[in-house]
Amino acid sequence: MVSLIANLGMLSVFKYYNFFAESFTDLMHILGWQPNDLTLNIILPVGISFYTFQTLSYTIDIYRKEFEPTKDLISFFTYIAFFPQLVAGPIERASNLLPQIEKPRVFKKTWFNEGVIQILVGLFRKIVIADTIGAYVDLVYGDVSLYNSTTIIIATFLYAFQIYYDFSGYSDIAIGTAKLLGFKFHQNFNIPYFSKSLTEFWRKWHMSLSYWLRDYLYISLGGNRKGIKITYRNLMLTMLLGGLWHGSSWNFIIWGGIHGTVLSIEKYLKATGILNKFKRVGFLGYPITFCVVLLSWVFFRAQDLHSASLAITKIFQFNLGVPYIGDLNVMASSIFVLAIGIIFDLYLFNKKIDLEELGSKFSGVKIAVIAAVIITLINLFYSSSNNFIYFQF
Amino acid sequence: MNKENLKYLVKIALFVLVISFVVDKAVFLVLNKISDKVYSGQSIGKLNQYLKVKDSVDFIVYGSSRANHNIDPRVVSKNSFNIGMDGAKIAYSSVLIQLLPEHKSQTVLLHIDPNYAFNPKYDGGDIAALVSKYNRDKDIKREIDKLSKNNSLQKFFWSLSYNGKVLGILKNYLEPKDDYAKQLGYEPIMVTSMQREIFKNIIDRGDVIDVEAFCGTNYTMNDIYTKALSDIKSFCDANNKKLILFTSPKYEYPCTIVNAKFKALLEDKGLVYYDLVDFFKDDKQLKYWKDKTHLSHLGAEKLSQAMKVIIEKTN
Structure with missing residues (x-):
């Protein structure tokens, strides 16, 4: 639950706060009220939608007992921030990527x-x-x-x-x-x-x-x-x-x-x-x-x-x-x-x-x-x- | 990684390099052969036509699309050429002017725009339009390298010279036209009904312009622009060329201060300059325009006649 709240919370603040604040202000205008500007000057972190979903899938899979949590912190962060797909996906599941990170790789022609x-x-x-x-x-x-x-x-x-x-x-x-x-x-x-x-x-x-x-x-x-x-x-x-x-x-x-x-x-x-x-x-x-x-x-x-x-x-x-x-x-x-x-x-x-x-x-x-x-x-x-x-x- | 895999990687990398080098040079040579026979199409054909006639003509127009579409050189002289090019600015024109023959008497009419002259971000990037000659003309190569506007990969992949030009070259090779020879480089704009409608929509909408933000308040000439102007002036002075600078008309252009400051700067440098931005101030018929900065063939006809008078007066 902590993981879900933290991940969705960050996504909500960075990506959706201004949208909902503006929509609320517009609605208040229609109703005749004049609220202060509620929007924040936020820079959207690159790729946040992708790695948030990736982290969520890890948490939910573990909650559903479909996947064993990793004990290796470096492997976990490599999974979250793996550079080829960090900024725009594909959104990889932990069940596919984490075992590959934890095992040694071999070159295949x-x-x-x-x-x-x-x-x-x-x-x-x-x-x-x-x-x-x-x-x-x-x-x-x-x-x-x-x-x-x-x-x-x-x-x-x-x-x-x-x-x-x-x-x-x-x-x-x-x-x-x-x-x-x-x-x-x-x-x-x-x-x-x-x-x-x-x-x-x-x-x-x-x-x-x-x-x-x-x-x-x-x-x-x-x-x-x-x-x-x-x-x-x-x-x-x-x-x-x-x-x-x-x-x-x-x-x-x-x-x-x-x-x-x-x-x-x-x-x-x-x-x-x-x-x-x-x-x-x-x-x-x-x-x-x-x-x-x-x-x-x-x-x-x-x-x-x-x-x-x-x-x-x-x-x-x-x-x-x-x-x-x-x-x-x-x-x-x-x-x-x-x-x-x-x-x-x-x-x-x-x-x-x-x-x-x-x-x-x-x-x-x-x-x-x-x-x-x-x-x-x-x-x-x-x-x-x-x-x-x-x-x- | 074992030795066998490493050998495989090195082998593939070498193969890719060697084969892509060979394919690249083969494509480059084939395109050279074809493009040398092309005299239609703006990016290659017009440049080829210019290189063919530059030593014999007595009047040449340089500049951007506003030179290309707005000045008919035939009105001024039958022995002339307009090498105005869409997107070209002073860096591009400077290189072409300096390819003119030494000591032959010629009149150079150069279109310039204060918006680029006063733009601190202008970096001479328009010179890259000459990249098709990068691996073939040492003067052009030197000038492009001087402004660092070459693609660093171009030293290996020569076919980059023809990036974005292949279809045009093939079309113009298979279906040649002699418009540039006939019209001496001038490309009149025959405004279509759709273009007319779009322009009318823009005018009717009457966008409100923040004049200060639109025109800017910087009146210091960009270094690259200043250097190019100075190179052009020195070349013309030393080689018997009469240099005339001008700015083409714009529809309801609000930046009068910018143009006045620009004119003063150029006159201080001893340059002959005509600001024609308000040329259609008293006759605002839409038939003279394609959009706010480009004239239709009707507008170009009027402007060319006026330019003829100016040039005769300057003589």
């Missing part, structure tokens, strides 16, 4: 090959694809009031891939680096946009967070064991808190709310057998899921609630005029590098290959050739780097 390829693919995803696309997205989302529906739709579509390649790229670098050091992390992304349902999407997107939320929040609330109504409530609460985990703003709460609502609808359709009637057109699940995710990204990307509402309003005005393309070279580069990324993902999807294991298929010389080609591609196409999007969480 296959892990080395896998690590090298995953790091280079991650770098390509981040500094070539995500950062190139980001230039156009930043321009449009910088002031959505200036653009028509078509432009905002294109920017949102590109943002969906920017955030995917940005965050999965970071995870690839983290997982690959850990492998070079002799540690095996769990997979964090598995081609999430190839999902037939939102439920499937969450099994493939930021898996370390979604499984954390499932195991420590959804199941703790009762999961689906206490009747259908409680299940919907649990789903909704889990996704709302999942949204709030990303940031202290109403945008993230709405983002979580959209996912919670659609996940509940999917559960209802499945439970009542309605989904079975549409099995023949099941492939439509892919575009429908993608559109739902796309819509929710508007709230994730917009600077504030006002911008998000404006973007949504503009999108649904269907003012489908000529889009604003910006710099033609930047747009052409964005489409080109995005095409490389999607073709590579399609290859992995069709061949049912996990990127985490791709490197093990090649000999040392082939690894060097692939590495040289990726390095040359990065040299030719990298874009001036922006910070990783998930560093802010």
Whole structure:
């Protein structure tokens, strides 16, 4: 209990205090009161959301008697502050990482090959694809009031891939680096946009967070064991808190709310057998899921609630005029590098290959050739780097 | 780690270095061959066209996109070129001016902006736009190194010279255009209806500007800017070039004090400078503008005519 209060207390103060203080002040204003400014000048510690969840999982696993507490303080702190995943995950469970820290590591050629390829693919995803696309997205989302529906739709579509390649790229670098050091992390992304349902999407997107939320929040609330109504409530609460985990703003709460609502609808359709009637057109699940995710990204990307509402309003005005393309070279580069990324993902999807294991298929010389080609591609196409999007969480 | 694993690590590291070095040089040489034949597209083609004509023309325009899109050199002389480049500032222009032939009589029209001159953070980073010639032209390499604007990896990976340019080079190689030869480097902006609508939205919104915060109160010229200006002046004085500096129009620009201080500083240095920021003060038709700092082809036409008069007067 002390551990839970300490961890959640720190997260609450650093990340959420100002949000709730501002919301309280706004509410008081509406009620006609004029309270003093309650906000504090706080600097958010880097990665606090990630290592807090990691520490919580350690405490809860021990409480549930699923894991023996470690007696080695250095191992424990290495687990909490392990540098490849300290600032933006993946959120590793103590049951996976701590035993690896406590045992001596041995060099494995296959892990080395896998690590090298995953790091280079991650770098390509981040500094070539995500950062190139980001230039156009930043321009449009910088002031959505200036653009028509078509432009905002294109920017949102590109943002969906920017955030995917940005965050999965970071995870690839983290997982690959850990492998070079002799540690095996769990997979964090598995081609999430190839999902037939939102439920499937969450099994493939930021898996370390979604499984954390499932195991420590959804199941703790009762999961689906206490009747259908409680299940919907649990789903909704889990996704709302999942949204709030990303940031202290109403945008993230709405983002979580959209996912919670659609996940509940999917559960209802499945439970009542309605989904079975549409099995023949099941492939439509892919575009429908993608559109739902796309819509929710508007709230994730917009600077504030006002911008998000404006973007949504503009999108649904269907003012489908000529889009604003910006710099033609930047747009052409964005489409080109995005095409490389999607073709590579399609290859992995069709061949049912996990990127985490791709490197093990090649000999040392082939690894060097692939590495040289990726390095040359990065040299030719990298874009001036922006910070990783998930560093802010 | 046992000996066998260590050998494997060293072997892979060496392979990666050697193969990436070879692939890099092969790509670099292929792109050199292709890009040398490219005379369209701003980052490579326009620079190639400039290097081709710089020794023969008598009037050249330098500067940023506001030189590139706002001045049609054909209005002033049929034997001219506009090497204005989007994002370029004085460091970039300084290098190109100093590539001009010695002692040939030429008029150099350089667009400069007090906002960069008075910006203490200006670091000459725009010179990096010349990086495609880094491993091929010793003068350009020297100037880029002097400002430390090279990527340190570029000494090993030469293909970094072509970062972000490959698609443009290939497109312009496969579909060449002779716009730069025909229009002498000038790139007029034909404003689309979407651009017009966006600009109108911005004007209608009428954002309130905190003039002091927007314009700044620093009137000391940046060291790198001062050095570049002084290099340009010395080169022009020594090599029979007539140097004219100007600032292009801006829509409803509030920083009149900044421009006045800038003008005084330049005149103290014995430079010829024309502040045209308020050129459209009495004729605010939106058809002359693409946005608050760039003119449409109609606005550029008017400004170029005025520039012709200025240059004739200076002669």
